[in-house]
Amino acid sequence: MINVSHLTKKYNRYKANDNLTFTVSDGETAVLAGPNGAGKSTAIKCISGLLRFEGEIEICGYNNKSIEAKRILGYVPEIPAPFELLTVWEHMEFIARAYRLNDWQERAEMLMKRFELADKRDKLGKELSKGMQQKISICCALLINPKAVLFDEPLVGLDPHAIKELKHMLGEMKAEGTTIIISTHMLESVEDIWDKVFIMMNGRIEAERTRKQVEETGENLGELFFRITEKNGEESE
Amino acid sequence: MKAISYLIAMNVKNAILDTIRHPLRLILYLIIIFGMAYGAVMGFTAGDTDAGEFIRGITAESHGRLLNGAYLAVLFFISIPVMLKGLSSGTSFFSLSDVHNLFVAPVSTRLILMYGIGRQLATMLILLITFAAYGGMLINTFNLAPWETLLLIVGIGLMLILVQLTTLIIFSLASCHPKRAAVMKYIIYATAFGAIGIVVGNLFIGGITLENTFRSISLPVLEYIPIAGWMHGFIFGILEQNSLKMLIYGLLMILMIFGSIIALYNFNTDFFEDVLSGAEDYHEFRENIRSGKVSEAAMFGDGKKLKKGKLGINRGYGASTIFFKHLREGARRSKIMFFNINTVVLMLIVLVIGLGMRIAMSEVNPTIIYLAVSIIGAYVQFFFSAASDWVKELTKPYIYLIPDNPVKKLVMAAATGLIKPFTDGIVSFLILAIFIRGEIPDIITAALMYGSFGSIYIAANVLAQRLVGIDSTGGVFITFYMSLIVLTLLPGVILGVVCLSEFAVVFGNIATTLFDFPIFSWNMLVSAIIFLSCRNLLNNTE
Numbered sequence: 001m002i003n004v005s006h007l008t009k010k011y012n013r014y015k016a017n018d019n020l021t022f023t024v025s026d027g028e029t030a031v032l033a034g035p036n037g038a039g040k041s042t043a044i045k046c047i048s049g050l051l052r053f054e055g056e057i058e059i060c061g062y063n064n065k066s067i068e069a070k071r072i073l074g075y076v077p078e079i080p081a082p083f084e085l086l087t088v089w090e091h092m093e094f095i096a097r098a099y100r101l102n103d104w105q106e107r108a109e110m111l112m113k114r115f116e117l118a119d120k121r122d123k124l125g126k127e128l129s130k131g132m133q134q135k136i137s138i139c140c141a142l143l144i145n146p147k148a149v150l151f152d153e154p155l156v157g158l159d160p161h162a163i164k165e166l167k168h169m170l171g172e173m174k175a176e177g178t179t180i181i182i183s184t185h186m187l188e189s190v191e192d193i194w195d196k197v198f199i200m201m202n203g204r205i206e207a208e209r210t211r212k213q214v215e216e217t218g219e220n221l222g223e224l225f226f227r228i229t230e231k232n233g234e235e236s237e
Numbered sequence: 238m239k240a241i242s243y244l245i246a247m248n249v250k251n252a253i254l255d256t257i258r259h260p261l262r263l264i265l266y267l268i269i270i271f272g273m274a275y276g277a278v279m280g281f282t283a284g285d286t287d288a289g290e291f292i293r294g295i296t297a298e299s300h301g302r303l304l305n306g307a308y309l310a311v312l313f314f315i316s317i318p319v320m321l322k323g324l325s326s327g328t329s330f331f332s333l334s335d336v337h338n339l340f341v342a343p344v345s346t347r348l349i350l351m352y353g354i355g356r357q358l359a360t361m362l363i364l365l366i367t368f369a370a371y372g373g374m375l376i377n378t379f380n381l382a383p384w385e386t387l388l389l390i391v392g393i394g395l396m397l398i399l400v401q402l403t404t405l406i407i408f409s410l411a412s413c414h415p416k417r418a419a420v421m422k423y424i425i426y427a428t429a430f431g432a433i434g435i436v437v438g439n440l441f442i443g444g445i446t447l448e449n450t451f452r453s454i455s456l457p458v459l460e461y462i463p464i465a466g467w468m469h470g471f472i473f474g475i476l477e478q479n480s481l482k483m484l485i486y487g488l489l490m491i492l493m494i495f496g497s498i499i500a501l502y503n504f505n506t507d508f509f510e511d512v513l514s515g516a517e518d519y520h521e522f523r524e525n526i527r528s529g530k531v532s533e534a535a536m537f538g539d540g541k542k543l544k545k546g547k548l549g550i551n552r553g554y555g556a557s558t559i560f561f562k563h564l565r566e567g568a569r570r571s572k573i574m575f576f577n578i579n580t581v582v583l584m585l586i587v588l589v590i591g592l593g594m595r596i597a598m599s600e601v602n603p604t605i606i607y608l609a610v611s612i613i614g615a616y617v618q619f620f621f622s623a624a625s626d627w628v629k630e631l632t633k634p635y636i637y638l639i640p641d642n643p644v645k646k647l648v649m650a651a652a653t654g655l656i657k658p659f660t661d662g663i664v665s666f667l668i669l670a671i672f673i674r675g676e677i678p679d680i681i682t683a684a685l686m687y688g689s690f691g692s693i694y695i696a697a698n699v700l701a702q703r704l705v706g707i708d709s710t711g712g713v714f715i716t717f718y719m720s721l722i723v724l725t726l727l728p729g730v731i732l733g734v735v736c737l738s739e740f741a742v743v744f745g746n747i748a749t750t751l752f753d754f755p756i757f758s759w760n761m762l763v764s765a766i767i768f769l770s771c772r773n774l775l776n777n778t779e
């Protein structure tokens with residue numbers, strides 16, 4: 001479970017996140033949606049512990065900055081950042097050693113196979129295309145078998161096969177009870193996997209819907225998204 | 238033309254507005270300008286410096302030759318690496334935004350080329366102003382008139398433009414033709430080694446004396462070498478009031494400039510592809526510098542095929558994995574652990590200065606040589622520390638995410654950067670010891686002090702990151718970082734000076750130990766305190 005309580009992130013006087021409060025339960029997939037600059041990536045980075053913030057964030061009951069939380073949290077950054085002088089397999093080894101994993105090899109092989117990295121295992125990070133680098137980021141995050149995982153625009157730059165595979169994996173992780181948060185500005189890319197959606201605008205959550213609510217009311221999520229983001233856009237103009 | 242003049246006008250206007258809107262940046266620029274002006278004025282007005290005294294102590298003939306040789310060396314030192322780099326990636330005439338916006342616009346390619354050259358001229362002008370800060374020192378040391386100093390600086394700027402133009406042509410001719418590129422690379426290498434060969438040959442024939450060293454580095458034959466040599470000939474033609482020399486080399490360069498422009502105009506108007514990769518590389522390098530990141534690609538050659546060698550990290554658990562990962566990465570950069578270009582540069586500096594002092598002052602006690610060389614080496618090391626493994630690690634998210642003790646992560650991430658200066662110092666000072674002998678404590682403490690500067694540079698970097706934030710960029714960070722270095726080093730240096738002045742009468746033969754050992758001890762102590770006090774640095778990326 002990820003519990004975010006009164007999260008505020010300021011850059012000088014500018015509030016990138018303004019008093020965000022939400023909970024994503026075990027086995028739930030939440031989507032942070034919103035236009036560019038809405039504060040999605042900032043929220044993801046705060047949850048992953050990369051940024052300072054006001055408020056409280058808990059990962060499965062642990063403070064998100066604690067070692068216990070780090071041990072069970074996976075994070076896929078928006079911009080892949082592989083080590084240029086490590087091979088693909090060595091990235092797996094690095095994560096396994098740094099996170100003190102046991103018997104990780106089989107899972108690493110499986111991940112690399114599913115993301116079509118198996119034949120690239122001895123390629124250096126710098127020799128890979130951006131899409132391949134993104135796949136390494138995903139494999140590194142998933143190798144630890146996280147109880148909670150954060151994806152920042154995960155589908156950007158992936159090829160169709162990798163998108164399909166990632167969606168399958170998300171389904172499997174969900175079934176295993178993993179908490180998943182995905183940030184994206186393309187709602188249609190996650191329409192078949194989300195349980196909960198938070199539509200963000202100007203650093204705030206402007207609307208929150210569950211799949212059940214949308215199915216019961218027949219509300220069109222796309223229309224809601226544009227109604228909120230375009231209204232706010234006009235107001236700010 | 239409208240598009241280009243609009244682009245220039247808007248760029249200038251927005252740069253000014255942007256500076257005004259960022260008061261901190263404005264203050265920083267003003268401090269830098271003030272610092273440069275102060276340095277220049279102090280140089281003009283300062284009394285006799287040690288270097289000046291030494292130079293005035295030699296004969297007038299040697300004095301001129303030293304200036305001749307030093308200037309030629311500077312020209313070569315600047316031009317050869319630029320040309321070699323340009324051969325593989327073009328030049329930095331254009332920014333990536335020029336490539337993406339201007340190159341696809343319906344604007345004449347020739348106009349675009351002129352714009353690029355104009356931009357480069359403006360950049361050179363800024364560079365020349367920076368060089369001007371050293372003008373005062375030149376005037377004072379070599380007893381030059383201000384206009385002569387200015388001429389020397391302008392010469393460097395003009396040569397850089399010539400180098401850029403030549404590189405663009407070479408790149409155009411060699412791109413997509415690996416054989417041609419290889420031939421051109423060999424020509425550049427042959428020119429450089431040829432020049433070195435002439436100097437060394439003359440040195441051995443005439444004997445290794447101070448007078449012959451000056452004679453060798455200022456041989457007229459070196460002026461026949463295109464670009465750097467020609468520029469040297471032209472500038473010294475003016476300085477020596479030798480009209481013929483000035484005219485010949487001036488004409489050669491004018492012909493070269495016009496020839497280059499005509500060649501680019503007529504033979505290769507489709508130069509876009511040639512500059513694209515260069516612009517991309519330059520953009521990436523600038524972004525990395527701006528964000529405090531220095532990528533492996535930028536530092537170690539992007540297109541270079543690296544030998545992977547042994548596969549696997551194979552050791553480490555938790556935070557220590559970072560250290561063993563650095564060792565594996567280091568093994569891929571260099572066949573010998575902890576040995577890289579910095580080691581070679583340090584060895585050369587130590588040897589050249591050490592042996593130079595030995596030749597120039599044959600009676601001097603070796604301890605004085607170790608003292609001077611260890612101080613210069615420690616200063617030079619600052620420039621090596623920019624690309625340490627620690628700095629690069631901060632640019633990736635993993636170090637923040639790894640579930641381990643933050644102090645352990647900090648120490649392990651900095652470990653290779655802490656060890657390497659010690660190995661560099663030991664190797665370099667041991668090699669110097671083979672030539673000049675000296676006392677064992679001096680050799681050891683010189684190496685230790687050099688190593689401890691690595692610790693201080695990393696510790697100051699850690700402290701600066703802690704105080705102004707990991708994500709802070711550019712000039713603010715650098716200024717703060719450098720101020721911290723001065724503050725952290727100062728007590729150690731004072732301690733060294735006190736020890737030297739107090740005990741030099743009794744232990745004069747180990748002056749290096751008296752000065753270096755207190756500094757080494759202080760540096761290690763302060764570094765340890767900083768590391769411990771910044772243990773929470775890796776809590777977040779800010």
